[in-house]
Amino acid sequence: MSKDQFDAAIGVVPPSTVDVEAVLDRERRRARVRRVANPWTAAGAGVAAVAAGVAVAFVPGAPAPALVPPAASKTPSENPCAVLPYPPQTGAPIPETSAAASSRLTAVLTAAVQQRLAAGTTLGPHEHGVYPKGVAHGPLEFFHVFSAPVPHESTCSGGEDYFTSSATTAKGERKGNLMAIVTRLGGNATPSTECTPPPERTEGSCHRRTGPHGETILESTVRQPGGPTMYRSEVTRPDGTGVILDAENVAGDAKRGGAPDMPSPPLSLTQLTEIALDPGLTLYP
Incomplete structure (x- = not known):
């Protein structure tokens, strides 16, 4: 099968809806404020940001993020957001906007x-x-x-x-x-x-x-x-x-x-x- 025949068979690949830059910004912020024993951990360890099946690994000193294959998926019944490092806040809702x-x-x-x-x-x-x-x-x-x-x-x-x-x-x-x-x-x-x-x-x-x-x-x-x-x-x-x-x-x-x-x-x-x-x-x- 030629490349043209293959492209015609699979159709047009829809564009990604993931704002990768927004994910990178969010994970950089999380690295700065994450509750860790070592306040400078983010300077010495990579930070992983994951969205839509693509992992972006931050490597200290690297000129740009490197794409890493996604990890093996869990069963649909498991919610990865229900465990650390995403603990629920225990403080009451704030009384102001x-x-x-x-x-x-x-x-x-x-x-x-x-x-x-x-x-x-x-x-x-x-x-x-x-x-x-x-x-x-x-x-x-x-x-x-x-x-x-x-x-x-x-x-x-x-x-x-x-x-x-x-x-x-x-x-x-x-x-x-x-x-x-x-x-x-x-x-x-x-x-x-x-x-x-x-x-x-x-x-x-x-x-x-x-x-x-x-x-x-x-x-x-x-x-x-x-x-x-x-x-x-x-x-x-x-x-x-x-x-x-x-x-x-x-x-x-x-x-x-x-x-x-x-x-x-x-x-x-x-x-x-x-x-x-x-x-x-x-x-x-």
Whole structure:
């Protein structure tokens, strides 16, 4: 059978309805906020995104994603989205619309950060403040990231549900960045509550304590020798809100390594925790 006869026999192959770029963006976000013991795991391991039977493997340092054959499918009765890493959120539904919560959280965080930054420091937009694709948000402007879990054969994609914001800081040539996540507990952006060793080829510290109103506080530092430093404060509130605040001494993303843009992050661990404990930084005002 000739190629023309074969093409005529099978007909026209319908175009794919999968937005691969959207899947890649979603899985990159999930890699940044996934609840893992090692906050920099995404820098040292591949991230798999699956949609419509095609797996896209992120290989560190690779110029482009590599296509991988789909895994063997499960029986139709099994739902891959019913198990980890897609746990249900345990926090109650929030009492506000997403727009109202985003606006309120932005005002609270911006005021708290500006009170603590060194004099003369300015805030600018950050590369991670783009969502959905092509929609840029201002410095420390919260937005709601949401994607429903979507099962396909033996894999599950999506499952995001949290509020996040970010900003680049600058004082002269010294630049850094800040990132915040506010979420209902139980989802894939839930703060950690136990200390773990720092990632391989890094050094760091971790301290766990209880806050003034029963909050669980985890304060950690991760440093790449000769490279950037990340401070992280994770607060689990009794009302069902989880807060994660990061400060890094690079303008972009510390996970990429390279030389730091300032001696230390723009906010200290103590300052991050003070902000995370602000009563206004909650989903249940």
